[in-house]
Amino acid sequence: MPPPNRSAGRNVHIYDANDPVTVLGGLLLTPGLSNANFYSMLEILIAPTDDIIQDEPYFFVRNESDTRIDRDANMLQPGKYFIVATGRFQVNNEPWLVRTISRATGTRAAAFTEAVRSRDRRCVISGAIVHTFDGVDFWDGFEAAHIFPLAYEGDWIGHNYGRWITIPAAKGGSINSVQNGLLLDSAIHQLFDAYYMSINPDDNYKVVVFRPNSRVVGGQNLDPAYFARPDAPAASLLRWHFRQAVLANMRGAGEPVLEHDFPPGSDIVGQIRLGPKPAARMEFELFGRLSAQMELLQAREHASSH
Structure with missing residues (x-):
């Protein structure tokens, strides 16, 4: 039997707020993952394409209830998350x-x-x-x-x-x-x-x-x-x-x-x-x-x- 793919069991799904249909990626929640951890992962996952000042926060995340998710120690919850950026970005092609x-x-x-x-x-x-x-x-x-x-x-x-x-x-x-x-x-x-x-x-x-x-x-x-x-x-x-x-x-x-x-x-x-x-x-x-x-x-x- 072939091994499962990495998206199997995902319960966190990531979107661009300007394109709430196309999935950019996701995550299977495991113990200990906080909202702050999620932000640090997103900073790797996405790359800005405009002249965005990266020394400053250039995006934030909201959930499917349109609630802004703070970069804090609260545990990340399953669901859909939408990246709201100050400019255009793309999925990192590194x-x-x-x-x-x-x-x-x-x-x-x-x-x-x-x-x-x-x-x-x-x-x-x-x-x-x-x-x-x-x-x-x-x-x-x-x-x-x-x-x-x-x-x-x-x-x-x-x-x-x-x-x-x-x-x-x-x-x-x-x-x-x-x-x-x-x-x-x-x-x-x-x-x-x-x-x-x-x-x-x-x-x-x-x-x-x-x-x-x-x-x-x-x-x-x-x-x-x-x-x-x-x-x-x-x-x-x-x-x-x-x-x-x-x-x-x-x-x-x-x-x-x-x-x-x-x-x-x-x-x-x-x-x-x-x-x-x-x-x-x-x-x-x-x-x-x-x-x-x-x-x-x-x-x-x-x-x-x-």
């Missing part, structure tokens, strides 16, 4: 990076994993602690996740995201810095990679969940002391991930949901080719599956030349 469940391998990923494990020693989201017995750490069920995916290192370099890194990686370039990582429960890692949950650093590191799941309730604020550490995950990278999550889940009908649980013997390549965004996904999958082998070959070539 590119969304296709991402599937990723478990990078190879020596540079191993160095990244060790750095993230050493710093966190628990799932950053759930708080589940890594157990130690007789000096042995049991890492079963925990995974080091890249906030910005390793498969898009070209984008990382092209946009100079390395400027957000202050602690160099032991190996593998700035994208493998501990500041681009989180230790997560393996199931939460899947949600994070699929953009079904994210962390908003501009709301006291609130966990925002975009669909119901069995691991993360959402709405809780993470420990500020953790993010105050000099080696903490970079706020700019968490902000990038949150932005991608909003666009993936709220824009239009939402970005495609990609299958990752292929049974043994499946024609994985064939299913990817027949599914959504096949070219981008094939590139991502090939990187994940071949990067370790490529790294090993390069190491052998380097050794033979010396």
Whole structure:
């Protein structure tokens, strides 16, 4: 059975007040989402097309009862919402990076994993602690996740995201810095990679969940002391991930949901080719599956030349 699309179950629907028929996007309400959170998401979802002074509020939201919704801590309610702007705007067409469940391998990923494990020693989201017995750490069920995916290192370099890194990686370039990582429960890692949950650093590191799941309730604020550490995950990278999550889940009908649980013997390549965004996904999958082998070959070539 194919996975559900991201618009399944939506109970918040977004419109332009000047076009109250065309749906711009929407949201499935999960715990902890306030009116203020909704405004911050809309600031990502829409982009003004006129010479609007963006340093000042250029829109507000009203509900279907024509009541203005304030940007406050009250919980967002299900229903239709209409954006009233001081000028024209459009749905943000910023590119969304296709991402599937990723478990990078190879020596540079191993160095990244060790750095993230050493710093966190628990799932950053759930708080589940890594157990130690007789000096042995049991890492079963925990995974080091890249906030910005390793498969898009070209984008990382092209946009100079390395400027957000202050602690160099032991190996593998700035994208493998501990500041681009989180230790997560393996199931939460899947949600994070699929953009079904994210962390908003501009709301006291609130966990925002975009669909119901069995691991993360959402709405809780993470420990500020953790993010105050000099080696903490970079706020700019968490902000990038949150932005991608909003666009993936709220824009239009939402970005495609990609299958990752292929049974043994499946024609994985064939299913990817027949599914959504096949070219981008094939590139991502090939990187994940071949990067370790490529790294090993390069190491052998380097050794033979010396």
